[in-house]
Amino acid sequence: MIEKQHLINRFVSYVTVDTESDPESNTTPSSAKQWDLANALVEELKQIGLQDVTIDENAYIMATLPSNVDYETPVIGFISHFDTTPDFTGANVKPQIIENYDGKDIVLNEAENIILSPDDFDDLLLYKGQTLITTDGTTLLGADDKAGIAEIISAMEYLVNHPELKHGTIKVGFTPDEEIGRGAHKFDVDKFGADWAYTMDGSQIGELEYENFNAAGAVVTIKGKIVHPGYAKGKMINSMYIATDFINSLPRMETPEHTEDRQGFFHLYSINGEVDGTKLQYIIRDHDRGHFEARKEMIQKLAEELNEQYEKELISVEIKDQYFNMREKVEPVMHIVDIAEEAMKMANIIPLIKPIRGGTDGSQLSFMGLPCPNIFAGGHNFHGRFEYVPVESMLKAIEVIVNIAQLVGKKK
Ligand SMILES: [Zn+2]
Numbered sequence: 001m002i003e004k005q006h007l008i009n010r011f012v013s014y015v016t017v018d019t020e021s022d023p024e025s026n027t028t029p030s031s032a033k034q035w036d037l038a039n040a041l042v043e044e045l046k047q048i049g050l051q052d053v054t055i056d057e058n059a060y061i062m063a064t065l066p067s068n069v070d071y072e073t074p075v076i077g078f079i080s081h082f083d084t085t086p087d088f089t090g091a092n093v094k095p096q097i098i099e100n101y102d103g104k105d106i107v108l109n110e111a112e113n114i115i116l117s118p119d120d121f122d123d124l125l126l127y128k129g130q131t132l133i134t135t136d137g138t139t140l141l142g143a144d145d146k147a148g149i150a151e152i153i154s155a156m157e158y159l160v161n162h163p164e165l166k167h168g169t170i171k172v173g174f175t176p177d178e179e180i181g182r183g184a185h186k187f188d189v190d191k192f193g194a195d196w197a198y199t200m201d202g203s204q205i206g207e208l209e210y211e212n213f214n215a216a217g218a219v220v221t222i223k224g225k226i227v228h229p230g231y232a233k234g235k236m237i238n239s240m241y242i243a244t245d246f247i248n249s250l251p252r253m254e255t256p257e258h259t260e261d262r263q264g265f266f267h268l269y270s271i272n273g274e275v276d277g278t279k280l281q282y283i284i285r286d287h288d289r290g291h292f293e294a295r296k297e298m299i300q301k302l303a304e305e306l307n308e309q310y311e312k313e314l315i316s317v318e319i320k321d322q323y324f325n326m327r328e329k330v331e332p333v334m335h336i337v338d339i340a341e342e343a344m345k346m347a348n349i350i351p352l353i354k355p356i357r358g359g360t361d362g363s364q365l366s367f368m369g370l371p372c373p374n375i376f377a378g379g380h381n382f383h384g385r386f387e388y389v390p391v392e393s394m395l396k397a398i399e400v401i402v403n404i405a406q407l408v409g410k411k412k
Contacts, residue, residue, distance in 0.1 A: 002154045014146040018091040021083035024380040028058040029176035048157040058186045061174040073168025077197030080148030081178030085383045094136040103128040109137030140389035143379030148200035155401035167409035184364035196336045198373040199362040205393040207376035209329040211355035213285040214292035215322040220280040243278040262287045323359045326366035343403035
């Protein structure tokens with residue numbers, strides 16, 4: 001397979017370029033610095049020998065590895081994103097390479113006493129004896145999702161250099177702004193031209209995902225009436241008390257801190273209140289579409305009930321759908337998941353198939369007509385200073401991509 005040091009060098013060359021996305025910006029990419037890595041990736045894709053390498057005005061990159069067989073095969077794609085989350089700084093990343101990890105504490109930063117410990121993150125123990133890439137404790141790493149990019153490019157390079165491995169047409173897509181929920185927004189599915197694709201954007205080795213939440217946001221606005229407190233009897237309406245009623249009427253155990261697996265929730269993430277008016281902001285999540293719709297209805301009904309109780313239109317609710325569970329788009333083409341599973345087993349990886357408690361670009365792409373399960377990229381502890389990636393997991397991800405290419409390229 002690809003040489004380990006070559007992969008490390010490639011990955012390090014990506015994470016040392018700051019590509020933090022910016023939710024406040026309306027441009028695409030949301031931050032100009034994303035162009036720095038995007039332009040370098042275009043050059044690299046050309047240099048390893050891919051065809052039709054393009055970057056559009058929004059920094060979406062596409063490239064093609066042409067088929068090397070003389071019969072028809074499905075066209076498949078591999079996708080990842082080059083931005084990093086605005087949740088934690090991605091500037092001046094100084095990766096540390098820990099060879100032959102001994103299973104003990106890793107001092108990320110001696111001066112600031114920042115330690116990556118298996119006491120806090122027991123996943124580390126899975127990787128004893130392996131090579132870990134960590135941060136220096138002051139930034140995130142950016143394995144999410146530059147690991148995915150390094151894996152896809154390395155797999156393509158490997159296939160270019162090994163023409164004896166037979167495969168159909170393979171498309172590569174790299175996007176900006178995934179971390180602010182816009183990675184799929186300007187993705188040209190028609191131009192990409194694949195029958196299906198995989199995002200290489202999961203975490204632990206073996207992860208394979210084709211279910212994610214149905215998601216909506218709800219803004220609850222409660223009107224009050226401010227009157228001088230000394231003369232308020234029968235006149236003042238304190239919106240904050242009504243807000244408290246509202247909050248307490250939703251099921252207290254159906255919240256993020258009390259749910260797991262396929263259990264949905266209401267998540268109150270912001271309260272802004274004065275006597276005169278209070279705004280509550282919720283996100284609503286559920287894997288099951290029916291339950292999801294019922295949750296949205298529950299919020300509407302509760303508002304109506306309270307309005308009746310106060311005999312005034314004090315409460316208004318605005319609900320916006322955000323994304324949907326890709327399962328309904330993937331299940332009709334379930335062989336695309338089976339192929340990924342088989343590709344993992346060929347690489348001696350135990351597939352971990354589980355529902356994502358979140359969204360993914362793959363879900364948006366699936367609803368745009370490109371079914372798109374998600375495969376591990378290998379990293380852990382995304383979006384913070386404790387992020388790390390085992391190089392061996394990245395090598396396995398490359399193997400999975402190469403195996404998928406060969407499975408899909410087989411003569412039927
Ligand atoms: Zn990601």
